[in-house]
Amino acid sequence: MKILVTVGTTAFDSLVLNVDKYCYKYRNDELIFQTCNELSTLSGVSFTFSKEIEAYYSSSNLVITHGGAGSIYKLLELNKKIIVCPNFDRIDHHQAEICKYVERNNFALVAWDPTTIGKLIDKSEHFIPSMYKKETFFKFKEISNIIC
Amino acid sequence: MCSNKVLCVYGEGGHHAQMDRLVDGVSREALNKVDFLSLSDVKNKPKWSLKHFHAKEIRSKHLRGIAAVYFMIKNITSNFFLLVSIFKNYKIKAVISTGPGIGVFTCLFFKAVGSKVIYLETWSRFDKKSMSGRVMRLIADEFYYQNLELATIYPKGKFSGRL
Numbered sequence: 001m002k003i004l005v006t007v008g009t010t011a012f013d014s015l016v017l018n019v020d021k022y023c024y025k026y027r028n029d030e031l032i033f034q035t036c037n038e039l040s041t042l043s044g045v046s047f048t049f050s051k052e053i054e055a056y057y058s059s060s061n062l063v064i065t066h067g068g069a070g071s072i073y074k075l076l077e078l079n080k081k082i083i084v085c086p087n088f089d090r091i092d093h094h095q096a097e098i099c100k101y102v103e104r105n106n107f108a109l110v111a112w113d114p115t116t117i118g119k120l121i122d123k124s125e126h127f128i129p130s131m132y133k134k135e136t137f138f139k140f141k142e143i144s145n146i147i148c
Numbered sequence: 149m150c151s152n153k154v155l156c157v158y159g160e161g162g163h164h165a166q167m168d169r170l171v172d173g174v175s176r177e178a179l180n181k182v183d184f185l186s187l188s189d190v191k192n193k194p195k196w197s198l199k200h201f202h203a204k205e206i207r208s209k210h211l212r213g214i215a216a217v218y219f220m221i222k223n224i225t226s227n228f229f230l231l232v233s234i235f236k237n238y239k240i241k242a243v244i245s246t247g248p249g250i251g252v253f254t255c256l257f258f259k260a261v262g263s264k265v266i267y268l269e270t271w272s273r274f275d276k277k278s279m280s281g282r283v284m285r286l287i288a289d290e291f292y293y294q295n296l297e298l299a300t301i302y303p304k305g306k307f308s309g310r311l
Contacts, residue, residue: 009160069272070165073310090210098272101295137173139292139308143266144177146290147154147242 003121004060006034006053008068012087013039014114019064020044022118029121032056054078062124064117067095076107076132083120085111106130152182153238155263156197157245157254159205160190166246166271169311171196174244185238187230189250201234203227206249224253231257242266247280259287269293269302271310277301 005019016033023029024042031044034053039046050056057063057078065071067086075082084102086095103110107129111117158167171184175196186197193200204223208216231254234240242264245251255265267288269281274297277285285291285302292308293299299307 068161069270070162073271074165094272094278097274097276101274135296135309137169137294137309137311139306140170140173141177143170143244143290144174144182146264146266147174147244148152148178148181 001061001125002030002032002059003062003064004032004034004056005064006056006071007036007066007087008071009036010066010087010090011035011037012066012085012089012114013037014089015064015066015085015087015111015117016041018114018117019121022121026118027121032060062121064111064121067099069098072098072102072108073134076102079132081124081127081129082108083111083117083124084108085114085117107132151239152241153185154182155185155187155234155238155240155243155254155258157187157243157251158190159188159246159248159250162272163246163248163251163270164188164190164194166268166311167244168194168196170244170246170268173311185234185240187234187250187254199238201230203230203250203254206253227253228257235261244268245284246270247278247284249280252280252283255284255287264289266290267292268308268311269298269305271295273298275301 020041033046035046063075063080064083067084084099086099099110102108109120111120156167158164183198185199187201189203189205191202204226208219211219240263243255243258244266246268247270259265265288267284271294274295291305293302293305294310
């Protein structure tokens with residue numbers, strides 16, 4: 001499997017290192033890490049930023065993402081199979097709500113603890129997510145009328 | 149240049165992604181009648197922005213206690229002078245914000261000087277108000293929420309669907 005791990009713009013070393021350690025020991029996947037800081041890994045390749053992130057999304061079989069809503073929604077809109085891991089290394093824990101939402105609706109697997117990520121990578125091979133649907137934004141005209 | 153100037157205020161990450169989507173949709177309706185300016189703690193100017201203002205982060209993701217308070221006060225003070233400069237140089241008709249804290253402070257300022265304020269609660273909230281949402285529901289002229297689960301939490305807000 002080609003696996004992309006993405007942490008966005010906030011450090012999430014525990015996720016990266018747990019994926020790296022598990023896959024190095026037990027699996028034979030092609031790993032790509034998007035980190036926001038320089039981090040040494042046992043396997044795979046890393047980058048900190050790319051304008052071509054969507055190309056990485058498209059070419060991956062599985063994306064493991066932090067709980068940032070922008071990343072999650074983009075990946076679901078692309079119909080990607082994902083595992084979401086809320087970043088509790090941050091001071092605030094606001095990523096929990098969207099993680100509950102995607103788990104409740106079977107849109108993704110959720111790793112509430114980064115140390116469990118390995119088991120979820122194994123589980124993802126047989127996981128069939130539900131199709132992502134949303135009520136699309138419909139207030140563009142109203143806002144335009146207010147500001148013009 | 150258009151006479152209608154709108155200041156779009158957003159933070160990094162998902163807040164930025166929401167603002168990009170929002171401006172894309174609104175500008176299609178506004179048909180060149182509006183100039184969008186941007187203010188963010190994100191350094192880079194978005195493609196849709198006529199002029200970008202780089203503000204300081206209000207809330208640190210990693211500091212706690214006194215250090216966090218000092219960080220906030222120092223950066224709010226710096227940002228205040230930036231807002232005064234924007235006010236002096238541009239007639240801002242409306243401020244639109246997708247949060248977080250940087251939007252609150254900016255909206256408060258421009259509301260006080262007579263601009264209209266439009267606020268979107270973040271798309272990642274389903275069960276609880278965000279800290280910014282708690283304040284902005286009281287001061288925004290238009291307050292939108294994107295997830296229907298928030299209908300009972302923001303009874304006076306407007307459901308907008310998700311960007």
